[in-house]
Structures are given as C-alpha cells and as structure tokens.
Amino acid sequence: xxxxxxxxxxxxxxxxxxxxxxxxxxxxxxxxxxxxxxxxxxxxxxxxxxxxxxxxxxxxxxxxxxxxxxxxxxxxxxxxxxxxxxxxxxxxxxxxxxxxxxxxxxxxxxxxxxxxxxxxxxxxxxxxxxxxxxxxxxxxxxxxxxxxxxxxxxxxxxxxxxxxxxxxxxxxxxxxxxxxxxxxxxxxxxxxxxxxxxxxxxxxxxxxxxxxxxxxxxxxxxxxxxxxxxxxxxxxxxxxxxxxxxxxxxxxxxxxxxxxxxxxxxxxxxxxxxxxxxxxxxxxxxxxxxx
Numbered sequence: 001x002x003x004x005x006x007x008x009x010x011x012x013x014x015x016x017x018x019x020x021x022x023x024x025x026x027x028x029x030x031x032x033x034x035x036x037x038x039x040x041x042x043x044x045x046x047x048x049x050x051x052x053x054x055x056x057x058x059x060x061x062x063x064x065x066x067x068x069x070x071x072x073x074x075x076x077x078x079x080x081x082x083x084x085x086x087x088x089x090x091x092x093x094x095x096x097x098x099x100x101x102x103x104x105x106x107x108x109x110x111x112x113x114x115x116x117x118x119x120x121x122x123x124x125x126x127x128x129x130x131x132x133x134x135x136x137x138x139x140x141x142x143x144x145x146x147x148x149x150x151x152x153x154x155x156x157x158x159x160x161x162x163x164x165x166x167x168x169x170x171x172x173x174x175x176x177x178x179x180x181x182x183x184x185x186x187x188x189x190x191x192x193x194x195x196x197x198x199x200x201x202x203x204x205x206x207x208x209x210x211x212x213x214x215x216x217x218x219x220x221x222x223x224x225x226x227x228x229x230x231x232x233x234x235x236x237x238x239x240x241x242x243x244x245x246x247x248x249x250x251x252x253x254x255x256x257x258x259x260x261x262x263x264x265x266x267x268x269x270x271x272x273x274x275x276x277x278x279x280x281x282x283x284x285x286x287x288x289x290x291x
Contacts, residue, residue: 024051027127027149035156038115046107046151048127050099058130059097061107063090066124066152068237070196072229074152076124084202084235086121086155089113096130111155118160119202120235124150154232156203163201164263168270169238170196171258182244191245195226195258195270199233205262207231211243216253216273226258233262249276 026049036042050057065085066074079087091110099105109125128148156162177188199205209226227241241260253275260268 025049025057025127025149026051027151030151032109032151032153033156034111034153035158036111036113037158038113038117038160041110041112043108043110046109046125047104048097048099048107049104050101053102055101057097057099059099060128060130061092061095061097062126062128063087063092064124064126064150066122066150068232068234068239070238070240072232072239074124074150076126076150082122082236084120084122086111086123086153089121090123090125090153092125097127109153111153113155113157118157119162120204121153121155121157122204122234123153123155125153126150154204162203164203164205164265165201166197166199166205166207166233166260166262166264166268168195168258168260168268169198170194171256171270171272173256173272173274176244186244186246189248191249193226193243193245193256193258195241195260195268196238197233197241197260197262197268198238199235201264202235204232204234205264207233207239207241207260207262209241209243209258209260212257212259213245213249214255214257216255221249221254226260251276251278 028047032044034042064079065077065081065087067077067082069075079085089112093108097105126148172194174192175188176182176186176190176192179192182192193211197207207227208231211224211226212220213222214220222245224243226243233239256272256274258270
C-alpha cells in the first residue's frame, strides 16, 4: 500500500520537541551565526538528546535550504531553491544517529566556504525520525507521521561586498478583527499597523522599527516599536513588521509614519494617512518618504 506522510517541522527558536505519544527530543543550538572569509573552513557541533527514558531514537541527518515567510518564520525547502544556499558546501557526520534512551549524541557540521562568494549564505541541518521498517498504510487509511526539526545556519562572508538594500512594499492600518491570532488577546477594534519590508540586498539584515502616530495638525499621539523578535530579514524575503495599538483614538484624521533602521545608508521610511470614525477605518498609503 502507498504510504501517506505528514511532516512536522519545528522552525521556531525552541530547542525542545515533545510530540504527544511520540518522541521527546532536545537539540542545541537551533541557530548558528558565523562570520568567515572566502576560502575558510570551519566546523561546529549540534547536540541531540533523546529525552525518552525508555525507547531508543533513530534519526536521519541531512542538509537543506530554508526561506523566510512574511511572518518571519523559517521554512524548509529543497536544496537549490535559493541563490544564497550554503548546502553544497555543508557536510554532516554522521548522517544517521541512534540515540539510546536518556542519552545525548553529537553531529559535526563542516562548512567549506569557496572563494568568489560574497554577502550571506544559509542552510539548515535537519533531523528526521527514521521511519520504522515495514510501516504501511492500514486498512482504515491509517496515516504515518514523520517528525523533523532543524538547526539553522546564518553565514556572513567578511571582506566582500555586502549590499544592504531594503524598502517598504506596503504599509497597512487595519482592525484587529481581521487577525484571528490577535482577536482573543486585544479584541476586534485594536489598530494593527503593518509595514512589509523587502530585503533586496545580498545578506540578511537586522531591523529595528519605530512607529509614530500624529494628528493631521502634527501633534504626536503615540510612539511605539514596530516589529519584534530578532528582526532578521533574509535576502529576497518580504517580512511584516507589526505594531498593535490597543487604546482607542478619538475620531479624526491621522498620519502613521514607519521608520525602519537596518544598517543601510538611510532607513526605510513609509507613511500612511488614516481616518478613525465610529463605524469604519479608512487609509491612504504613501511609501518611501524622505527623512
């Protein structure tokens, strides 16, 4: 019978994976950051613990690419999908782990950086639970699950041309009722400010955003951080930087200004005008404003 597999990938910066009724794994580190020169070779070690006290754990270990979605989450993709892939220069040893109950084993990752490379390189080391032999789809269509988790490598090539270039592709003001993950926390009428920033450079950037709200007469009514977490945007990725205003603004016309510093020559700046009325919210977007 044909097998049907569902794959669960852990992409958050968490080192513990516990599946109900399944494996319990701890891995460290989830993120590796390095700055090296062209032609350098370096190695690092990943620690994997089988937290199950009774059952051994068998893992397949391999490398692949990853991309970043608009929520800032790293997503695994097949090798060769990005122009900034480090996969062809990454090797893991061993490629298969058998970890006894309650024990820890290590995997060595070796990266050989070729000459003629500039900017940033990225790759992921994936640990996938080896499927049991002879597992087949049952008579009632029983499903086989594959579990995997990854450690991510962010590599900066020193002494080369690093192109830092980013701009805003959109700036929206919306009610929180449009976001299911926010409604339970802030209700339906909070204002959500979202600036989508595109990294057009050749290396990842670290963003730090500021949101300023003013009346049409120029009076500042709020200053707040824009975005959160590490603020990293990979080359070629578009990421939403968000802020939520929970207090209600009086009815009137306002201007929202987003300022995003990322290490470039000038920050990303975008503006949008919006009107608050009792029954509705209207906006007018203007991007790439001068400081």
